[in-house]
Amino acid sequence: QVQLVQSGAEMKKPGASVKVSCKASGYTFSDYGITWVRQAPGQGLQWVGWISASNGVRKYAQKFQDRVTMTTDISTSTAYMEVRSLRSDDTAVYYCARDDRYSAAWFADYWGQGTQVSVSS
Amino acid sequence: EIVLTQSPATLSLSPGERATLSCRASQSVDYLSWYQVRPGQAPRLLIYAASRRATGIPARFSGSGSGTDFTLTISSLEPEDFAVYYCLHRRFGQGTRLEIK
Numbered sequence A: 001q002v003q004l005v006q007s008g009a010e011m012k013k014p015g016a017s018v019k020v021s022c023k024a025s026g027y028t029f030s031d032y033g034i035t036w037v038r039q040a041p042g043q044g045l046q047w048v049g050w051i052s053a054s055n056g057v058r059k060y061a062q063k064f065q066d067r068v069t070m071t072t073d074i075s076t077s078t079a080y081m082e083v084r085s086l087r088s089d090d091t092a093v094y095y096c097a098r099d100d101r102y103s104a105a106w107f108a109d110y111w112g113q114g115t116q117v118s119v120s121s
Numbered sequence B: 001e002i003v004l005t006q007s008p009a010t011l012s013l014s015p016g017e018r019a020t021l022s023c024r025a026s027q028s029v030d031y032l033s034w035y036q037v038r039p040g041q042a043p044r045l046l047i048y049a050a051s052r053r054a055t056g057i058p059a060r061f062s063g064s065g066s067g068t069d070f071t072l073t074i075s076s077l078e079p080e081d082f083a084v085y086y087c088l089h090r091r092f093g094q095g096t097r098l099e100i101k
Helices: none
Strands: A003-006 A010-012 A018-025 A033-039 A045-052 A058-060 A068-073 A078-083 A092-099 A115-119 B004-007 B010-013 B019-029 B033-037 B044-048 B061-074 B084-088 B096-100
Touching: A003 A092, A010 A018, A018 A092, A018 A115, A033 A068, A045 A068, A045 A078, A045 A092, A045 B084, A058 A068, A078 A092, B004 B084, B010 B019, B019 B096, B044 B061, B061 B084
Parallel strands: A010 A115, B010 B096
Antiparallel strands: A003 A018, A018 A078, A033 A045, A033 A092, A045 A058, A068 A078, A092 A115, B004 B019, B019 B061, B033 B044, B033 B084, B084 B096
């Protein structure tokens, strides 16, 4: 069965970086992409970006373009999202989800359990 | 960047009633998906490519529309359907909260 397992909760200080991992199993990793979404406390969903595990093409939401890097490691079927220069308003649950390999946010059908990232001085 | 506007912000209905949720894009988009979010849970894909039901989603959920105007319809509400719904095309709408009347 398809599963996405994310890394554990992180507590960071403002200005630091965080790297969240998302390990996929149950399907051929390179046949799909990975979308990343976050939800801040009491807020709606925010689409952060997408990466194709097939060809490495990335699409980032404009808001995150300067601070986010998404990568994949096909040998371990793992996707990563790094967020730099963290601010308190980056405090959120971050989700990864399986997506189409050619089109960003085409479908996000299987989701990880979420990773809480807390930013506080 | 495309902006998605969902309406209404809140929809109050009773079980068994029909729900119609709207998502309007600021410019024409070629695909759109819908997600359900329950408190404390990961989002759940309902509809993709505007009208294709995701695997395992009950037939009471349907999607329609094209270009700038899209609709998610729940034909007869079940108690578990009361949640927040979002549309997505590389950016989420602000969501529609479906609450029990």
